[in-house]
Structures are given as C-alpha cells and as structure tokens.
Amino acid sequence: MFSFFKKKPAPTDAPAPASPVDAQAPVAPAPVPAPTPAPATPPAAQPAPPVAAPAPSGFGWLRNPFAAKTHEAEAPLPAAPAAAPVAAPVAEPVVVPVAVPAAAVPAVPFAAPTATPAIAPVAPVAPTPAPIAPPAPLPPVAPPPAPVPPPAAAVPAPAPVAAERKGWLDRLKAGLRKTGSSIATVFTGTQIDDALYEELEEALLMADTGVKATAHLLADLKRRVKEAKATDPAAVKGLLADALADLLRPLEKSLVIGEHTPTVIMVAGVNGAGKTTSIGKLTKHLADEGAAVLLAAADTFRAAAREQLGVWADRNTVEIVSQEGGDPAAVSFDAVTAGKARGKDVVLVDTAGRLPTQLHLMEELKKIRRVVTKADATAPHEVLLVIDGNTGQNALAQVRAFDDALQLTGLVVTKLDGTAKGGVLAAIAQERPIPVYFIGVGEKLEDLETFNAREFAQALLA
C-alpha cells in the first residue's frame, strides 16, 4: 500500500525557530497543553496498536490542539505571546520532541531509505501499520539507488503482492464492477468482428472514457489483435487490458515525502469531491509511517469543514492550524511557517470546495498558492486536485480548469466504488496526464490506495 520513502534532508535540520509568523497567527496550541497523553493517544487512535507505540522516535509529542479545545476549537488559538508566536510553543515542551525526531528519525521506517528520494507504492501497510518499530528494517521499501529528484520512472511498484493489497484490489474490482461489466460483456461472443468493436466503442464511451481515449484504445487494440493474430474475443479482452494499462501508465507516480521539510501539499477540488476525507486518510497513513504532519484548515468558510479536519487531526494526533472566518491564504501562510518552525515533515493544506466557474474563488486559490510560496519559496511542493470518480467527463473538465489555475502536480480520484464512469481515468491519461497519486474506493481509512495502471486496467475489465 503506501510507502512514503523519505529522503530526509540534512541530518540536523534546525527548526528555524525564528520563522516569522503572523501576529495573529492562529497557529496551533497556544497554551501548549501539557504533552497530551502522548503515549496513550497515538496508538489509541489507530486500529493496530501492536507496534504502534512509536517507541524511540516518540512521535507522541504530536498534539491536536483542536481537539484539546473542543468547542472553542476554531477560536483562533490565542495568538501566542507577542514575541514569537510560533517559536514560543516550539521552544517549549514541543521543541524537545521536534529535535528528537531529527536524531531519532533514522530509526523510523520512513526515514530509513534516506538515500531514496523516490517512492514506490509498495506492499500494503494500511490497516495494520507496523511501521514504527524502532529498528524495523523497513521490509517493503526497495530503495532505489538514485538519490536525486524523483523521476517519474522511479515510482511504479508493479504488482506488489502482499495479501492486503490483494484484498484491496478485490474491493477495487467490486467498486468498478458497474463500469467493468458493461465492457466485459462485449467479449462474451465468439467472433472478433466490426460488431464487437462497435459494441466496445459504445461501452467505453458509456464508461466516460471520452472520444479521444476511446478512439486511441480502439486503434491500439486493433493493432494488437492483428499482431497477436488473436481469434478469440477473450484474448481481445486481455489485449484491451494491456492497451489500457499502457495508456494509464503515465498516471502512475508516487508521492514523494521528505525532499523538503516540510513537504507542503495543497489540496483543492470542487465541493464534496472528498478532499477532507482524503486528507484524513492520507494523514493517517503518513502518521503511521512516523511522519510529523501539520494540517491547515484553509477552508475558513465552512465551520463543519474545520471541525471535520479537526476530527481527523485528533484521530491521528497531529496538529492543526485553524481560524474561524479568517483569510484562507493567511491560515495557509501560518501553517507553512509553523510547519517550518516546528520541523514538520508534511503540511497538508485543505481548501474550500469550489467550482472552476466561480472565478473569484479560483482567484482565491491562486492567492493561497502564492502566499504559501511566500512562506516557503520552494512550496507548495505538491498541488493535488481531488476529483470524484462519479463525475465522469466532468472530472476531466475540472482537471483542466484547476490545472490551468494552479499547475497541478497530482490527482486523488475518489468514489471509484460503485461508479459506472471509471473510464474517465483513461480520458485524463489521454488529454491531461497528471499523475494519480491515490484512488479512493470507499469512506473507510483503508479505502485509499496508490494507483497502479495495470491493476486499475484489470479491475476495470473484471
């Protein structure tokens, strides 16, 4: 499942305590409550505590001020003492731990592959993360050599075999059955003729594969059939799976965490696409891997959105920067600044849902992006668009619009469970091949997985 191979920067990355922070910075735990039941909290939140107790690396210092403050949660966390809002809390109880991870990190799973910048969707770890065992040698992580930029090529982790991944694949297949059944029935006949190709064309279009991708697939398939001298429709189905996998392959890329501290990930999408849920799932996986995550609730309009994110932060015992009714760009700035000051590994910025046609809101997104860059000249390191797989061709329109506005680096495709429109990924691959980092096939934590072109192609035709 996941594996965020971490190329930890220089060993000791002094948590620049001086980072400026907005005066009214609503930043995290102002009163820095005594290190919450650190030891108890982290594992408690996770499903599989057996190994969870992050022993030496002790990420138990991560707290969720949001939760600590229950109702007044959104209250702009009392801007810390005038002097250095952010530095203050960090310098105190928190600081110690912040420094600790630096030294302890090597022991943590995700840090192990230090030399490995690139990632690779490796064996599943999800529901039962056993990553945090101190000396755990990190089994699945096949550390590639190149310690350089994460070339897209370094990613693909073809056919991981772990049982958990297999179980998840079954869920993916079940989820895509509505899409797949209509395509699969095309191959139940006995002949390969024009009628078969016509039926297939129709089925692909119905699955929202789009005109261009459908035309491409049909031409490619006919070529393959000729080359293979196939005579059996069942064989054509296999060749279609190959053609689909090849078309989808450019989308196969893994998220890289650790090249920057923190890695700033901005998340956007239309209302209800599944942004917050996906951030929650991702946070859990990252936290399970030992990464220190800071959430930024830049959806300042919807109280429920902040609360929802707060719940995820609480569950994963990570910190959150939240401000009621504030400027989303300011919240993002504060979060990135705090993330730098506190030596976080990842800052996830959740933005409010919006339609690409709401131009002023799209401008606001661009502003958030610009302001994040002001807080950290190299950020955002990832700009993700979350799309609802049920929206079919409309998802492609969203990808285009958000990409034009934000220069997307990756996609998260949710709700592929029970959709008849799974073909849209082929359309995206054909027309705007932005990497799909994750796909979601359900509301549960484990229903978020890395994207694998072949697996997806096979599930689509199952």
Ligand SMILES: Nc1nc2c(ncn2[C@@H]2O[C@H](COP(=O)(O)OP(=O)(O)OP(=O)(O)O)[C@@H](O)[C@H]2O)c(=O)[nH]1
């Ligand atoms: N079936 C299914 N439901 C999902 C998936 N991902 C998210 N959801 C559900 O979709 C609904 C909307 O999810 P949110 O995470 O609130 O969406 P959002 O994009 O943050 O919404 P806004 O903040 O309103 O823009 C929730 O009920 C989620 O449980 C998925 O992969 N499958």
